[in-house]
Amino acid sequence: MNKFYKKGAEAELTQVKYLEKKALSKKRIVKSYRDEKLDFSIRKKRVRSEAKIIRALAPIIKVPEIYLVDEKKCEIIMEFINGKMLKEIIEKKPGLATKAGEQIKKIHEQDIIHGDLTTSNILVDGEELCFIDFGLGYFSQKIEDKATDLIVFKKTFNATHSSLTMGWELVMKGYNPSEEMKKRMEVIEKRARYH
Ligand SMILES: Nc1ncnc2c1ncn2[C@@H]1O[C@H](COP(=O)(O)OP(=O)(O)O)[C@@H](O)[C@H]1O
């Protein structure tokens, strides 16, 4: 009945039913190289903060609805989003890059840092974007943290979508960064180049 869906480095995803609804279970995988107690506390913390961030963003942008959080099992059961990863369709619909930028801005306006922005962590349902995978997310007001979030995205974005003309500029058009943010991003990029 439960359908195995995907297994990543950190989590195992299974398609399940929750109160008759199509749902997805995301369970944090045990890392046996870590001390057992420490491993459990790390996984529990991630699950807790992922659920907290998704709930905080629910009134602001489209995120999967959280159905259940089981801290003991390190599991979140959430709405199953029908659709593809942005990665798979951005080349056909480059306008979605601008939309992604607009929504990342909204996330940052809530003082939330995603922590792992990639076009695999944004799902597309019709014309709507749905942000997922907030396991590395955290709350911060710092412009440095927001700029770093964007630089992480920029790096993987340019590497994954190198043939997309104006690709990153389209994201920035949506984000509409302040002068301060532009400068901070430049500083971080320069720093990275010389290290
Ligand atoms: N709520 C969801 N609905 C549908 N598919 C999902 C959902 N959450 C995750 N996925 C799929 O599973 C993949 C891995 O999930 P993700 O939360 O990104 O975990 P990981 O930490 O392993 O990257 C995603 O790239 C996406 O394809």
Ligand SMILES: [Mg+2]
């Ligand atoms: Mg992911």
